[in-house]
Amino acid sequence: MALAVTVARRLGVFALTAVVASILVFLLLSVLPGDVARAQLGMNASDAAVAQLRAELGLDRPAPVRYLDWAGGLLTGDLGTSYSSRTPVAPQVMDALQVSLLLVGAGMLVAVLIAVPLGTLAAARAHRPDGVLLSAISQVGIAVPNFLAALLLVAVFAVGLGWLPSSGWQPPTAGLDFLRHLALPALSLGLVRGAILSRYMRASVLDVADEDFMRTARAGGLTPAAALRRHGLRNALVPVVTVTGVEFSALIIGAVVIETVFVVPGLGSLLIRSVSARDLVQVQAIVMVVVLLVLVVNLLVDLLRTIIDPRIRRAS
Amino acid sequence: MTIGIAAAPANLDFTTQGGAAIFEALLGNVYEGLVRLDQDGEIQPLLAEAWEVSDDGLEYSFTLREGVSFHDGTPFDAEIVQFSLERLDEWTVNTPGNLGAIERVDVVSELEVAVVLSEPDYDVLFWLAGPLGAMFSPDSLDSLATEANGTGPFTFGEYQEAVRMTLLRNEDYWGDPAEVGEAAFAYYADAAAAANALRSGGVDALLRAEAYDQIGSFESDEDFDVAVGTSPGVVVMTLNAANEALSDVEVRRAITAAVDKEAVLAAATGGYGTILGGPSVPTDPYFTDFTGEIPFDPDAAAEALEEAGVAGASLRFTVPDRPYAEAAAQVIQDNLTSAGLDVTLAIQEFPAVWVEQTMTNQDFDLTIVNHVEPRNVVNYAHSDYYWGFDDAETAASFTRAAEATDDDEHQAAMAAATERIVSEAPGVWLYNPPHVVIARSGLEGLPENDLGVGMELARVTVSE
Numbered sequence: 210m211a212l213a214v215t216v217a218r219r220l221g222v223f224a225l226t227a228v229v230a231s232i233l234v235f236l237l238l239s240v241l242p243g244d245v246a247r248a249q250l251g252m253n254a255s256d257a258a259v260a261q262l263r264a265e266l267g268l269d270r271p272a273p274v275r276y277l278d279w280a281g282g283l284l285t286g287d288l289g290t291s292y293s294s295r296t297p298v299a300p301q302v303m304d305a306l307q308v309s310l311l312l313v314g315a316g317m318l319v320a321v322l323i324a325v326p327l328g329t330l331a332a333a334r335a336h337r338p339d340g341v342l343l344s345a346i347s348q349v350g351i352a353v354p355n356f357l358a359a360l361l362l363v364a365v366f367a368v369g370l371g372w373l374p375s376s377g378w379q380p381p382t383a384g385l386d387f388l389r390h391l392a393l394p395a396l397s398l399g400l401v402r403g404a405i406l407s408r409y410m411r412a413s414v415l416d417v418a419d420e421d422f423m424r425t426a427r428a429g430g431l432t433p434a435a436a437l438r439r440h441g442l443r444n445a446l447v448p449v450v451t452v453t454g455v456e457f458s459a460l461i462i463g464a465v466v467i468e469t470v471f472v473v474p475g476l477g478s479l480l481i482r483s484v485s486a487r488d489l490v491q492v493q494a495i496v497m498v499v500v501l502l503v504l505v506v507n508l509l510v511d512l513l514r515t516i517i518d519p520r521i522r523r524a525s
Numbered sequence: 526m527t528i529g530i531a532a533a534p535a536n537l538d539f540t541t542q543g544g545a546a547i548f549e550a551l552l553g554n555v556y557e558g559l560v561r562l563d564q565d566g567e568i569q570p571l572l573a574e575a576w577e578v579s580d581d582g583l584e585y586s587f588t589l590r591e592g593v594s595f596h597d598g599t600p601f602d603a604e605i606v607q608f609s610l611e612r613l614d615e616w617t618v619n620t621p622g623n624l625g626a627i628e629r630v631d632v633v634s635e636l637e638v639a640v641v642l643s644e645p646d647y648d649v650l651f652w653l654a655g656p657l658g659a660m661f662s663p664d665s666l667d668s669l670a671t672e673a674n675g676t677g678p679f680t681f682g683e684y685q686e687a688v689r690m691t692l693l694r695n696e697d698y699w700g701d702p703a704e705v706g707e708a709a710f711a712y713y714a715d716a717a718a719a720a721n722a723l724r725s726g727g728v729d730a731l732l733r734a735e736a737y738d739q740i741g742s743f744e745s746d747e748d749f750d751v752a753v754g755t756s757p758g759v760v761v762m763t764l765n766a767a768n769e770a771l772s773d774v775e776v777r778r779a780i781t782a783a784v785d786k787e788a789v790l791a792a793a794t795g796g797y798g799t800i801l802g803g804p805s806v807p808t809d810p811y812f813t814d815f816t817g818e819i820p821f822d823p824d825a826a827a828e829a830l831e832e833a834g835v836a837g838a839s840l841r842f843t844v845p846d847r848p849y850a851e852a853a854a855q856v857i858q859d860n861l862t863s864a865g866l867d868v869t870l871a872i873q874e875f876p877a878v879w880v881e882q883t884m885t886n887q888d889f890d891l892t893i894v895n896h897v898e899p900r901n902v903v904n905y906a907h908s909d910y911y912w913g914f915d916d917a918e919t920a921a922s923f924t925r926a927a928e929a930t931d932d933d934e935h936q937a938a939m940a941a942a943t944e945r946i947v948s949e950a951p952g953v954w955l956y957n958p959p960h961v962v963i964a965r966s967g968l969e970g971l972p973e974n975d976l977g978v979g980m981e982l983a984r985v986t987v988s989e
Contacts, residue, residue, distance in 0.1 A: 243877025244885075249535075250618050251543020252880055253898060258617035293535035293542065294686055295670035301686070360717070367725040375721040376713070378688070470718055472711075474688050482687055486535055487877045 219511065223504045230500040231283065231493075235276050238489050248487035249292055266292060279493060288494040293486045298494045301479065306498060308378060309475035312398070312468070313460045315391055317453065319399025320406050324449070327403070328410020333437065335415060344411065350404025359397035359470045366393060376472040394471045398464060402456055409452045413445040420444070447518050454510030458503040526705045526968070526987050528980075529719045529728035531735055533687040533712035538669035539656050543618045543876075545897055545977070548656035550690055550710050552979030555596075556675035558658030559587055559606065560650055562976050566808045568650045572601060572660060572676065582645035582930040589636040593699045596680045599662040603638040606630060609660045610640065616657070620898065623652045645928045647935045648900065655899070655978050678703040678983035687712050692982070703983040704970070723749070723963060729987065730964035730971055732980055735848075737795035743963050750968075753797055754960040755808050757899040757977035760793070760801075760849065762857060763952040766913050768890045770835040777950035779833065781819040783826035783864035784857055790956045792852040797959040803947040804902045806957045808974060810932070811939035815947045815954075827864045836865040840890040843883045845875030850893050853955060857893070884911045895958060899977035902939075905946050914951040 246262040247254065263269050267278075282289055288298040327343060334340030367375035373393050379386045417423060418433075418441060426436040465477025472478075476495055483491040532546040539547040553561060559573035570576075573587040593601040607630040613621045626646035631639040642649065652658065665674040673681035678698045682691030690710045694703045711728050713719035716736040720743075722728045733756070734740070743749045764771045764780060771777060786800045799807060802815030830836050840861070844854040851872065858868045868891070873879040875894075883889045892911075906923045908915035922942035929935035947954075960975035970985040 242881070243874060244881045247880045247885065248877040249543060250541075251876065252884065252894075252896075253620045253901075254543065254618055255622070262617060295536050295538070295542075363721050363725075368721055371725060374727050375725040376718050376727055377711075377722075469715055472688060472713060472715075472718060472722075474685065478687070478714075482533075485874070485877065488535075 215511065215515070216508075219508050223508065226504060227497075227501060231280055231497060232276070234493055234496045234500075235272075235279065238492055239272055241484075241487070241489075243487055245292065245487040245489060248485075279490070283497065289490040291483075291491045292488045293483075293491075294488075298491050301491070302476070302494050302498055305474060305476045305479040305495075306502075308473060309461055309464060309468075309477065311381065311391065312394055312473060312475055313457065313464055315395035316398030316402060316460060316464070317457055319395055320402035320456075321453065323399065323403030324406030324410050328407035328449075329414050329437070329442070329445075331407065331411040332414035332418065333434065335411070347404045347407045347411075350401060351408065353401055353404075355397055355401050356466045356470055358400050359394070359467055362393050362397055363470070376470070378471075378473045394464075394467050394473055397467050397470075398460065402460070406449065406452065406456070409449050410445065413448045414441060417441045417445045443517060447514055450513055450517065451510060454506050454513075458506050461499055461502060526707065526730075526982075526985065527689075527709045527711050527728045528971075528982070529711050529713050529722055529731045530733060530980075531713060531716065531719065533714070534684070534690070535686075536670040537673050537681075537684060539619060539659075540612075540616045540669060541618060542670070548619070548659070548978070549980050550692075551673050551675070551681075552656055552659060553677065553981035554679045554692055554708070554979060554983065555673045555677045555681050556659040556661075556979075557677045558653055558655075558660060559589075560654045560658065561981075562651075562654045562978050564972060564974050564976070566810065566974075566976055568654055576650075578930065580930070582647070582928065583642045585640040585642075585649060586633070587638050587640070589638065590699060591636060593676050594697070595662045595665075595674050595676055596695060597662060597664065597674050599664060599674075601660060601676050602635050603632040605660055605662065606638045606640075607632050608663055610658075612661070613657060619656045621657060624649065624657050645930065647927055647929045651900070679708060682707070682709075687714075701983075704986045705982070708982045708985070720963075723965070726965075729968050730962065732960075732962055732971065733975060734961040734963050737797055737961075740795070740797065740961060740963070748966055750964050750966055752962045752964075752971075752973050754962065754973035754975065755799065755806065756897070756958050756960040756975040757806055757808065758895045758897045758958045759804055759806060759901075760853065760893065760895045760955045760958060761804065761952045762853075762891055762893045762955060763889075763912050764950070765887065765890050765892075766951065767887065768840070770833075770838045770840070771890065773833055773835070774949055775829060776833050776835055778819055779826045779829035779864070780861065780866075781950050781953045782822045782829070784860050784953050784955070785821050785823075786816075786955055787821075788860075789853045789856045792856045793849040793956070794959060797961060799957040799959075801954040801957055803943050803954055804905065804952070805939075805943050808976060809900065809902075809939075811936040811943065813940050813943060815943070818947050819950065823860070823863060830865050837867060839867045839869065841871060842868050842891040842893075843871045843873050843879065843889040844892070845879045845894055846872050847875055847895075849895065849958070850875075854893055857891075857953075887911050887913065893955075897977065902943065902946075905942070905951070912951055914946070914949070916945065916949060919945045919949075 246259045291298050331340050331343040363375050366373045373389055377390055379390045381387045423436055426440050468475045468478040480495045534547040535542050557571050560568050561571040563569050572590055574590050576585055576587045578585055610630045613624055626642040626644050628641050628643040633639055662674050678695050679692035680695045682693045684690045692708045694706045719731055720736040720739045723731050744751045764777050766772045790796055790798055800816055802818050805812045844850050854870055858870055861868045883892045903923055904910040905914045906920040919942050922938050926935050926938035962971050967988040972980055
């Protein structure tokens with residue numbers, strides 16, 4: 210029951226946020242400097258050609274009409290036709306989204322695989338030299354920007370050793386080739402995120418270790434490690450899951466640099482190209498898809514937290 | 526075989542979508558015209574076997590090649606020529622006005638066609654060799670943005686936007702078939718990523734490579750061959766004569782003398798390319814080296830600016846957000862500050878913002894851009910162009926050049942026009958960007974010079 214209320218409330222917020230976001234996106238893009246028609250036609254287009262294209266694209270209509278037209282299309286799943294590629298926007302955005310989700314998903318997987326053991330170990334050995342060293346390593350990891358990690362990985366594994374391709378993308382159906390192309394971008398994203406997450410994990414484990422129930426568990430005869438495994442980790446994961454959700458949303462668009470370096474046809478690189486070409490229909494579609502995605506992820510994170518920690522369920 | 530290149534096409538229709546990337550990939554590979562430019566910039570026959578020009582320069586009679594057909598089977602004949610050239614009115618990009626002199630196209634017989642001009646235009650064959658001269662099948666008009674159906678040595682395979690375009694050997698080609706079975710363009714927005722792809726074997730060669738800092742290391746590596754050719758580009762800083770200080774020709778000449786072009790070239794391309802003194806490039810038949818006309822002389826420049834009473838004047842320098850432009854602009858800002866001017870840089874997104882605010886609204890004092898469109902020097906005859914150059918003597922020379930029917934006459938008139946433009950200094954011509962080709966050893970036959978037409982791949986051979 211409580212879960213149903215949470216979901217219903219969440220869905221309400223979801224719808225309201227989507228409407229507000231669509232208005233904001235539309236307004237912001239309409240004040241973006243640079244003429245759409247000129248951006249399509251390039252440097253040497255005549256004024257007549259520009260005016261004609263503006264009319265063809267419907268840009269000479271008043272803003273409210275254009276908004277309603279677009280928003281109406283959104284509701285029916287029609288995202289319009291791209292100005293620059295002249296093909297429907299929806300399949301392009303969905304293809305790019307699929308690529309981005311795979312990339313970011315793999316990146317998060319790498320991050321979690323690094324963060325949970327590293328953060329736990331750093332917390333468990335917080336007051337010993339090796340724990341301090343682990344902590345310092347993760348600190349350095351945070352300071353490394355994604356793209357630098359990407360360049361280093363490419364220099365070593367693609368250019369130097371020749372083990373993996375330096376760029377490009379293959380769909381999952383390509384099997385091993387897909388994994389080979391996914392490896393370096395996912396590592397570039399995951400290593401840095403993993404360092405950040407491991408800090409949260411460490412702090413979270415340390416917090417939990419001071420809790421009364423942990424002291425009770427140890428007093429009952431469990432070793433500190435066993436107490437952490439049986440009672441501590443699950444509690445420590447709650448804030449980490451929250452952070453992971455926030456990070457995931459940020460990563461979808463934040464992966465743009467990685468997508469550029471590795472020529473991955475994801476949402477971030479599509480967005481950059483669309484903005485540069487003033488392909489507003491496509492930009493609007495991408496931003497809306499991201500907004501919806503972030504809302505969905507937040508919803509999932511909330512649900513996941515209630516599953517991990519029954520106290521949250523009872524509280525709501 | 527995969528070729529890495531920077532700019533990616535937005536779609537495949539170069540009749541309505543701007544950007545040279547589209548026809549660079551398709552022209553000479555998928556699409557063909559009546560004539561083509563060879564690597565020396567000379568006009569050569571292609572779909573036309575021969576042609577004659579009438580004495581008054583108003584009629585071009587072409588004899589067409591026999592047995593040519595489009596990839597979808599449509600036969601190529603005089604009616605196709607008529608259809609394609611009379612359709613130029615519907616082009617919105619790539620300056621269809623360059624062939625504006627064409628009045629009509631007469632079908633004489635199945636393989637003979639006459640292009641009739643309303644006024645003489647010496648450059649007609651040159652423009653026919655470029656994108657405007659491409660031959661289209663009437664049946665494929667609806668799918669120009671997503672398919673490409675031409676008569677060329679490659680058929681269109683597929684295009685994955687901004688990632689890869691694949692071309693396949695046309696087994697039924699009318700001429701010598703392409704050497705490779707499959708040729709692909711891979712697009713790299715990032716120059717370093719392109720260089721990495723070449724080093725790690727992801728691509729076989731880079732055309733118009735822009736990672737200038739890495740050229741040296743490729744040159745010293747025996748696994749790679751580096752060739753530095755020319756491009757049709759002119760990187761020019763335009764001085765807006767609508768600004769009172771810049772309306773004085775002495776001020777414009779002083780600014781020219783204040784700019785250290787060697788330093789600009791070093792900053793923008795690592796020193797590759799050719800320093801210019803005027804608005805023509807080495808591959809133009811009428812090219813003259815004007816670099817000695819107004820030599821770099823910072824002291825004389827400062828003095829002249831002082832004398833003209835503009836020392837301390839504030840100038841707004843709008844700069845496209847491209848690495849070459851930003852690098853060059855910083856050097857120039859430094860030069861002009863030393864000469865006593867107060868220059869503020871305003872970086873503008875290119876093309877969207879720069880084209881609107883600087884080029885169309887002409888809201889700038891100084892600006893810089895690489896004009897990649899060939900022979901656009903004639904825009905110095907158009908006072909409404911953003912260069913704002915209004916000079917009757919120059920316009921008269923261009924008219925004489927257009928009316929010329931023999932090469933010497935044309936070249937002489939063009940040279941006279943350029944000389945006049947240089948002396949008036951409406952801009953500071955900085956350099957002709959290099960066309961750098963880096964290929965792995967064993968790959969031969971890539972076009973060394975970029976002539977502003979297609980990047981022809983049919984003669985490229987690959988050996989392991």
